[in-house]
Amino acid sequence: MDPIEFEGNNRMWSGGFYSQLVGIGGILLTTLILISTGYFNAFGAPLPTSYWPHLGLFYKNKGKKKRPVRVYMDGCFDLMHYGHANALRQAKSAGDELVVGVVSDEQIVANKGPPVLSMEERLILVKGLKWVDEVIPDAPYEISEDFMNKLFNKYNIDYIIHGDDPCLLPDGTDAYASAKKVGRYKQIKRTEGVSSTDIVGRILSSMKKGDGNNNKNEDKNHAENSGSFKTNMSDFLPTSHRIMQFSNGKGPLPNSRVVYIDGAFDLFHAGHVEILRSAKKLGDFLLVGVHDDQVLSERRGRRTILHLHERSLSVLACRYVDEVIIGAPWEVSKDMIATFNISVVVHGTVSENSSEAQTDPYVIPKSMGIFQTIKSPRNTTTLSVSKRIIDNLEAYKRRNLKKKASEDRYYSEKTFVADD
Ligand SMILES: *[C@@H]1O[C@H](CO)[C@@H](O)[C@H](O)[C@H]1NC(C)=O
Ligand SMILES: *[C@@H]1O[C@H](CO)[C@@H](O)[C@H](O)[C@H]1NC(C)=O
Numbered sequence: 001m002d003p004i005e006f007e008g009n010n011r012m013w014s015g016g017f018y019s020q021l022v023g024i025g026g027i028l029l030t031t032l033i034l035i036s037t038g039y040f041n042a043f044g045a046p047l048p049t050s051y052w053p054h055l056g057l058f059y060k061n062k063g064k065k066k067r068p069v070r071v072y073m074d075g076c077f078d079l080m081h082y083g084h085a086n087a088l089r090q091a092k093s094a095g096d097e098l099v100v101g102v103v104s105d106e107q108i109v110a111n112k113g114p115p116v117l118s119m120e121e122r123l124i125l126v127k128g129l130k131w132v133d134e135v136i137p138d139a140p141y142e143i144s145e146d147f148m149n150k151l152f153n154k155y156n157i158d159y160i161i162h163g164d165d166p167c168l169l170p171d172g173t174d175a176y177a178s179a180k181k182v183g184r185y186k187q188i189k190r191t192e193g194v195s196s197t198d199i200v201g202r203i204l205s206s207m208k209k210g211d212g213n214n215n216k217n218e219d220k221n222h223a224e225n226s227g228s229f230k231t232n233m234s235d236f237l238p239t240s241h242r243i244m245q246f247s248n249g250k251g252p253l254p255n256s257r258v259v260y261i262d263g264a265f266d267l268f269h270a271g272h273v274e275i276l277r278s279a280k281k282l283g284d285f286l287l288v289g290v291h292d293d294q295v296l297s298e299r300r301g302r303r304t305i306l307h308l309h310e311r312s313l314s315v316l317a318c319r320y321v322d323e324v325i326i327g328a329p330w331e332v333s334k335d336m337i338a339t340f341n342i343s344v345v346v347h348g349t350v351s352e353n354s355s356e357a358q359t360d361p362y363v364i365p366k367s368m369g370i371f372q373t374i375k376s377p378r379n380t381t382t383l384s385v386s387k388r389i390i391d392n393l394e395a396y397k398r399r400n401l402k403k404k405a406s407e408d409r410y411y412s413e414k415t416f417v418a419d420d
């Protein structure tokens with residue numbers, strides 16, 4: 001269980017490392033954790049043993065370290081967002097080791113239409129999540145009896161996990177019926193407030209506002225197009241509890257080399273994962289500054305697709321990230337460098353286009369000799385991912401019409417399901 005891990009770290013907070021934070025203009029996640037450590041006791045209670053049937057020998061049960069409980073969850077993870085990350089976080093807490101099946105490009109094409117991200121990109125994103133221990137590439141879209149046996153026998157999976165939305169096969173039968181029959185199925189609550197469908201809708205409306213040269217007619221078309229992606233979705237409510245669940249809850253150790261990187265991290269993609277990985281290699285503790293919505297829209301002349309808290313959660317879910325400043329200042333100041341004991345400030349070679357000439361946000365770290373440019377391992381940008389969607393608009397529209405019907409059904413029939 002994640003929450004228990006926080007308890008041993010209280011000493012981190014006694015040094016006053018974060019006490020100078022007020023005035024920097026950002027909210028630091030760990031401060032939230034510090035304030036509400038007591039909150040965890042309510043959630044950290046051990047699960048009743050009845051929750052773990054057939055597990056007499058396993059690790060999760062009574063601390064007898066025989067063998068870790070291995071759980072499996074699959075998905076397409078196309079346009080991966082913090083909803084996916086949250087599902088995998090919950091899946092992980094149902095066992096000790098999380099194995100994730102990433103559905104093949106061919107199977108996505110056959111079942112839903114063309115994916116936005118390639119298998120390679122989706123694997124980078126899934127492997128980049130801190131809760132994921134192993135991946136199975138090219139997993140099937142539907143869990144057949146054969147594949148299920150392979151999971152149990154070859155991959156030593158104990159449980160198959162799925163969200164609380166029904167997953168029906170084309171013939172109307174429950175995709176997980178056979179796993180349920182043998183008592184090796186567990187259900188988690190699906191994360192609401194975000195879906196790939198919804199994100200596609202937002203990309204379409206942001207493109208509409210972003211390209212200054214659109215004429216009225218095109219504007220109207222865009223509005224209609226994005227309309228077909230609207231679902232009756234409730235808004236995502238970023239509670240402090242959710243942020244804590246995503247957070248590591250650890251400050252840097254004494255003598256750590258703190259690396260700082262900042263950005264928008266909009267539509268979190270494989271390029272982001274790879275640059276964060278490169279940045280982390282330069283030190284022991286990676287601090288990521290996520291700029292707020294207003295700063296970004298002023299600097300770039302277009303709105304972000306995801307808002308600050310959504311972007312921050314995606315960054316926090318990344319295994320290379322140790323800490324996030326939610327709403328980091330545009331310019332890296334001397335005060336900030338001192339407060340966080342930043343050793344090196346890095347920036348990648350690939351970044352989003354800005355609308356106008358900018359003042360250099362790194363003047364101070366440069367003057368201090370602690371600025372470093374690192375080569376971005378990939379050339380992907382938020383804009384380039386968005387463009388793929390625009391270029392395939394007709395296909396995505398068809399794909400989303402199908403999806404929308406089941407989404408709307410889910411929300412209209414939605415009832416309370418206890419969260420973790
Ligand atoms: C600050 O960072 C440097 C490494 O750049 C480290 O040697 C030093 O111990 C750190 N200071 C504290 C108080 O952790
Ligand atoms: C981004 O900026 C470069 C150089 O300023 C320019 O050549 C390119 O067309 C811009 N791309 C977009 C999508 O605006």
Ligand SMILES: *[C@@H]1O[C@H](CO)[C@@H](O)[C@H](O)[C@H]1NC(C)=O
Pocket residue numbers: 379380
């Ligand atoms: C980005 O990289 C890919 C493969 O590495 C290449 O095919 C593509 O042309 C590149 N795109 C740009 C805009 O440089």
Ligand SMILES: *[C@@H]1O[C@H](CO)[C@@H](O)[C@H](O)[C@H]1NC(C)=O
Pocket residue numbers: 232408409411412
């Ligand atoms: C979705 O919202 C629209 C407009 O508010 C409403 O007409 C429709 O019935 C809603 N659909 C569902 C499934 O709740």
